[in-house]
Amino acid sequence: MLTAEENKKLTEVGPGTPGGELLRRYWHPVAGASELESEPVLGVRLLGEDLVLFRDLSGKLGLLEAACCHRKVSLVSGIPQEQGIRCCYHGWLYDCEGKCIEQPAEPTFSRFKDAVGQRAYVAQELGGLIWAYMGPLPAPLIPALDVLVHEDAWRDIGKAVIPCNWVQCIENSVDLTHVDYLHGLYYDYVLRRQGREPLPKSDRVFGGRKQVEIGFDKFKFGIKKRRRLEGDTENAEWQVGANPLIFPTMTRAGGRGSLQIRVPVDDVTTLTFLYSCSQPDDGLPVPPQESIPVYDVPLYDENGKWKTDWVTGQDIMAWVLQGPIMDRSTEQLGASDIGIKLIREMIFEEIDAVANGNDPYGTVRDPSENLPFLLQINESGPARRTGYMDNHWHQFSPIYGELKALMSRPSPARTAMEEEAKKKKEASYIS
Numbered sequence: 001m002l003t004a005e006e007n008k009k010l011t012e013v014g015p016g017t018p019g020g021e022l023l024r025r026y027w028h029p030v031a032g033a034s035e036l037e038s039e040p041v042l043g044v045r046l047l048g049e050d051l052v053l054f055r056d057l058s059g060k061l062g063l064l065e066a067a068c069c070h071r072k073v074s075l076v077s078g079i080p081q082e083q084g085i086r087c088c089y090h091g092w093l094y095d096c097e098g099k100c101i102e103q104p105a106e107p108t109f110s111r112f113k114d115a116v117g118q119r120a121y122v123a124q125e126l127g128g129l130i131w132a133y134m135g136p137l138p139a140p141l142i143p144a145l146d147v148l149v150h151e152d153a154w155r156d157i158g159k160a161v162i163p164c165n166w167v168q169c170i171e172n173s174v175d176l177t178h179v180d181y182l183h184g185l186y187y188d189y190v191l192r193r194q195g196r197e198p199l200p201k202s203d204r205v206f207g208g209r210k211q212v213e214i215g216f217d218k219f220k221f222g223i224k225k226r227r228r229l230e231g232d233t234e235n236a237e238w239q240v241g242a243n244p245l246i247f248p249t250m251t252r253a254g255g256r257g258s259l260q261i262r263v264p265v266d267d268v269t270t271l272t273f274l275y276s277c278s279q280p281d282d283g284l285p286v287p288p289q290e291s292i293p294v295y296d297v298p299l300y301d302e303n304g305k306w307k308t309d310w311v312t313g314q315d316i317m318a319w320v321l322q323g324p325i326m327d328r329s330t331e332q333l334g335a336s337d338i339g340i341k342l343i344r345e346m347i348f349e350e351i352d353a354v355a356n357g358n359d360p361y362g363t364v365r366d367p368s369e370n371l372p373f374l375l376q377i378n379e380s381g382p383a384r385r386t387g388y389m390d391n392h393w394h395q396f397s398p399i400y401g402e403l404k405a406l407m408s409r410p411s412p413a414r415t416a417m418e419e420e421a422k423k424k425k426e427a428s429y430i431s
Contacts, residue, residue, distance in 0.1 A: 002328040002344070010347055011165045011325050013264040014048035018351045023047055024135035025360050026248065027142045028263045029273055030063075030123075031130045032157045032294030041085065043076035046132055048266045050074075053123065053130060057082045061123040062096035063132055069100075069116050094118050128155050128292035129273070141364045143221060144372045145246065147259050147277035152286045154406060156397045158274035158297040162316055165325045166249065166264035167347070169272065172315055173251040173260075174223060174339030176214045179205050182314050190308050205311070216342055221362040221373070222247035223342065244375060247346060247361050252375045254312060255391035259375075268324040272297075274312065274393045278403050282411035293398050311392050 002010065013020045030044040031053055041054040043066060050066040052075040062085060066074045073089040084095035086102075092113075093102035098120030100113040122133040127148030133139040142148070147155075162169065172178065183205045188198045201208040206229055213228035223245040243252040249262045257278055263271040274297060280286060299316060301307045306317040333340060350360040364370050394400055 001331050001333065004329050006348075007325070007328045009351065010328070010344060011167050012267055013166065014267070018355065019347070020047055021135075022347070022351045022354050022360055023248065023264055024133075025140070025354055025363065026135075027124075027131040027133050027140075028249065029129040029261055030132045030263070030271075032159075032292060033125050033128050033130055034291045035294050036130065037291065040080050041076060041078055043074065044132075045265050045269075047134060047264055049134070051121070051132075052076050052078065052085070053132075054078065054080055054085050056080050056084050056096060060096050061125065061130065062094075063121045063123040064094060064096075064098050065119040068092060069118055075118075096120070127275075127277075128157060129275070138365075140359070141367065141370045143246070143362065143364055144370050145250075145259065146372055146374050147257055147275065149372050150277055150279055153257075153277045153279040154286065154289045154399075154403060155275070155277050155292045156394075156399055156403070157276070157292060157294045158393045158396060159294060160272050160274075160297040160299055160316065161265070162262075162270040162272055162299075162319060163268065163324065164270060164320045164322065165267060166262050166270045168322050168326045169262040169270050169319050170245070170249060170251070171340050171343060172319060173245045173253065174216065174225065174343050175337070176211060176225060176227065176339060177336045178318070180210045182318060183311050184208070184210075186308075186314065187311075190314075194309065196309075214336070214339070216339055218346075219244065222250075223339075223346075225339070245343070246375075248350070254393065258391045260312070270319075272316070274391070276391045276394060276397070278407055280407055280409065282409065284409070284411050286406070295396060295398050297393055297396050310395070 009018050011019060013023055024047060028046060030046055030051075031042055035042060036053070036055050041052060044051050044053050052064050052066045054062050056062060057080055064075060064085070066076055068075055068087045068089065070087065070090055070092050073087060075085055075087060075094070077088045078085040079088060081093060084093055084101065086093045091102070091104040092100055094117065095101055098118035100117045103110065103113045106112055122137070122139050124131050124133075124142065126142050129148075131142055191198055206227075209229040209231060211227045212230050212232075215226040217224045217226065221244070225243060225245070245251045249264070251260050252258055253260050254274065255276070257276055259273075259275040261273040261275060263273065265271050297312075298307050299313070306313065308314045308317050346361065353360050359365075394403065397403065
């Protein structure tokens with residue numbers, strides 16, 4: 001367990017707090033790029049600060065504090081201009097760096113505008129997301145994670161606002177033993193209550209097999225997870241890094257083309273992005289995607305109860321039921337909670353690193369080192385391609401049918417793979 005003071009240090013995200021200063025050294029997505037297509041000015045909240053995200057008429061991204069420094073009217077109602085955004089109240093114009101470049105009602109000879117301005121942060125587009133960096137400059141690079149940089153793929157982005165602190169969301173990613181119960185026993189219970197049949201083994205996490213041994217290793221960007229499942233021999237090679245945690249806020253979970261990103265909005269709110277990259281493995285060109293859709297993922301069913309007939313919905317329920325900020329001063333951790341202990345140790349270590357003036361874990365600054373990084377780590381053999389349409393939240397996607405058609409389109413390569421699979425199946429029957 002932690003003391004109350006340690007828990008506060010771990011969970012606070014606002015400016016000037018230890019945790020907030022650490023989180024400001026990383027890039028965080030705040031919106032999908034397509035959201036700015038329909039609404040060029042968006043209000044966003046990140047790390048306890050209210051901000052305005054916009055694209056000016058020249059196409060440049062801006063991310064400024066929301067309240068106009070003049071009379072504090074929110075720039076969320078501002079007007080995009082060729083250069084920056086203009087306040088709707090008195091017309092003050094700010095460029096994307098926050099400088100005030102026009103004050104229409106002030107005398108023409110006035111230098112007042114040179115003395116005022118908006119707090120500004122860096123915004124950058126990558127992989128269909130708009131990312132924000134709120135730390136000291138120069139900003140590091142956004143890591144070139146595979147699903148963000150694939151060119152021969154389609155993408156879609158689910159999102160949900162979760163009413164709890166970000167740490168309990170990310171702790172879930174290294175709490176491996178919950179899979180056997182929350183996504184196994186509880187899943188069956190939910191389906192029975194709905195009058196539905198339990199999932200077949202082929203559709204269950206790990207094929208319905210329980211984990212009998214778990215472990216963790218640090219790597220370049222975070223934590224690799226290891227599991228040995230029941231039925232494996234004592235000396236079986238463990239699964240290595242199949243769904244790594246990207247420190248501090250991301251994880252691959254839900255499929256080989258997935259990325260879950262937990263964005264700290266404030267101390268008691270987390271914005272979760274469920275990012276999907278669907279990449280056909282048939283060797284044919286992928287038609288260009290006109291726009292990457294962003295859609296809301298439902299948290300509740302038609303009766304206002306938690307929607308838990310899908311895996312991530314079960315996780316979200318568990319996060320929120322721990323309270324807005326989990327009280328870690330009264331918890332009782334066991335031997336199986338080694339992942340929880342590790343992620344907390346890393347957060348505290350990196351808080352200290354930032355306080356000492358150092359870059360935190362996973363920082364990338366050299367463009368020559370920011371090469372596409374394959375998240376589907378398999379150290380025992382060739383790396384698998386990452387893009388398959390197998391994320392359980394795809395059921396909510398507005399382009400589910402189009403993605404399904406793309407991923408199952410006929411091709412010589414696919415026909416050959418299907419025939420090979422059929423031969424193997426027939427051979428197994430004979431043997």
